[in-house]
Amino acid sequence: MMRDLSRHPELLAINHATVRRRCDLPTLVGLCQRRGIRAIATWRDLLGEGGAPAAARLLRQAGLQVTGHCRAGLFAASGPAERAAILAENRRAIDEAAELGAQSLCVIAGGLPGGSRDLAAAHAEVHDGLGAMLEHARKAGVRLGLEPLHPMYAADRACVNTMRHANDLCDALGDGIGILVDVYHVWWDPHLAPEIARAGAVGRILGFHVCDWLVPTRDFLTDRGMMGDGVIDIPRIRGMVEAAGYGGFVEVEIFSAEDWWKRDPAEVLDTCMRRYASAC
Numbered sequence: 001m002m003r004d005l006s007r008h009p010e011l012l013a014i015n016h017a018t019v020r021r022r023c024d025l026p027t028l029v030g031l032c033q034r035r036g037i038r039a040i041a042t043w044r045d046l047l048g049e050g051g052a053p054a055a056a057r058l059l060r061q062a063g064l065q066v067t068g069h070c071r072a073g074l075f076a077a078s079g080p081a082e083r084a085a086i087l088a089e090n091r092r093a094i095d096e097a098a099e100l101g102a103q104s105l106c107v108i109a110g111g112l113p114g115g116s117r118d119l120a121a122a123h124a125e126v127h128d129g130l131g132a133m134l135e136h137a138r139k140a141g142v143r144l145g146l147e148p149l150h151p152m153y154a155a156d157r158a159c160v161n162t163m164r165h166a167n168d169l170c171d172a173l174g175d176g177i178g179i180l181v182d183v184y185h186v187w188w189d190p191h192l193a194p195e196i197a198r199a200g201a202v203g204r205i206l207g208f209h210v211c212d213w214l215v216p217t218r219d220f221l222t223d224r225g226m227m228g229d230g231v232i233d234i235p236r237i238r239g240m241v242e243a244a245g246y247g248g249f250v251e252v253e254i255f256s257a258e259d260w261w262k263r264d265p266a267e268v269l270d271t272c273m274r275r276y277a278s279a280c
């Protein structure tokens, strides 16, 4: 039985990326408090001058939970020195997520290293990089949330593009890592239902992100739609994750340079709340 979101406003979470251009963290916290929104996803570059400690204090005082801290991973390395630098950066992201009490640290795979055509090597790099991160994450008590991204990003952003690939990696790596299911990235996949069921059966669905796929899409990174404005059957996918046992937040994450990022953040959040209740 699916949850009736119109009766559960407390399950809404807002990813800071949705209002990133016109809204710093303290402003977002205030807007959420006034609307009864109880959770947000944070970004490393949007924590503000005081960094994670100050952000953690602010969020605690406001009674806001952190769904996910964004983001880490990006394992494409051209050599040992770069690999070490990436791991060090990922450790800092883990420490921030711990400080923020985030439910998970959002991890994306990274694409191909510059000049490479070796996709298999990139896949191996992701496996090994996640393994190295996990040692630190387990000690810090932070769960890694691997987010498969749409295959159009395989070259430059993330070469893990399906739930199946993410499930295989989690199976190989063991405890401490799960999956973030973002409808924008996985809606096209004919094997989505069985792979969501597979993830849910072992309790590894750590988050559920929503926005919409616009037709036409004018920019592959920053032209994501408000829920209900595109072609994704969001309730159907939410039904899959909930049937698989997911009971967490529904997080709105919209990258929209030419539309939503230009609007008044208060209007954006009000629209998110309405569409959350009617279109998700």
Ligand code: ZN
Binding pocket: 147, 180, 182, 209, 253
């Ligand atoms: Zn996402």
